[in-house]
Amino acid sequence: MRETSVVDDVTRAAVELFAAQGYANTSVQQIVEAAGVTKGAMYHYFQSKDDLLFAIYERMLSLQKSHLDEIVARGGAVDAVLRAVCIDVIETSIDFLPEGTVFFRSQHMLSQPRQQEVTRRRRDYNDEFSALIEAGQQEGLYRTDVPRPVLIAHFFSDLHYLSQWYSPEGPEGKTLLAEQITDLFLTSIAAEPTGGTEVTDA
CATH class of the missing domain: 1.10.10.60 (Homeodomain-like)
Known part of the structure; x- marks a missing residue:
């Protein structure tokens, strides 16, 4: 075999x-x-069920991180890069929906070393994702009145609950759904437009 x-x-x-x-x-x-x-x-x-549970999630983590690296390496405008990254992580999360569901339900049963490794791997992805938002903030694209960790948590919380409401057999395909969630997220973090009508005292 x-x-x-x-x-x-x-x-x-x-x-x-x-x-x-x-x-x-x-x-x-x-x-x-x-x-x-x-x-x-x-x-x-x-070597154990622990190894197997970690491996189930590690496949998705590795794929998403390699896609993130590839998208960032291609370069381009920050907003376009972040949009591509968001769509990709949603699509791959849907592709690995059963694996993600199993892992999030059982991750507390992982051994301490494995939990630490998951945390490290997530932080690597999170740091690169955060850097994109920071670059957009520096260009005036994204709001700065909310801490970046809150903005990031706002996006990824949607992914963690996908299994509770999304069905691959439903009317919306993964790409359309990924674009919709991404558009909602990017709209929510967009900086307020500058200028406009000046308000003066009467």
Whole structure:
């Protein structure tokens, strides 16, 4: 059996079982039976359920960070770059909706070292995302009356709740939804236009 096949089969089985019956209630034996592999094959790639839960989310984290790096490296106007980044992270979150749902529901069960690694990886993404907003603020594009961490939390909180209301079988495709959420976010952080009618004392 090919290496990628084992990893993919085990990961797919784990996601389905974790989603259906919960992380704590799923045994390694159930995972390997659903994946059609031996425990030895699974333990060759994943030392524990902890490793498996982390790997499920790590795939999405790695993909989103590589996309972010690529979009930023292409350059361009700050507003266009941030818009592209927002659309991408929403689309990939939808692509990995089952994985994200399982992880956010079970992440508190990760070992402390794994939780620290997730925090570090998220911070790397967050810092680069924050830098884009800061660059836009310096150009007068985005509001400065609200702290950047609040602006960022406002955007990512929508992603964390996607699984509670979005259905891939619904009328709106992922790209349209990504554009709508992005437009709402960018409108909400846009700086007030300067100038306008001057108000004077009567």
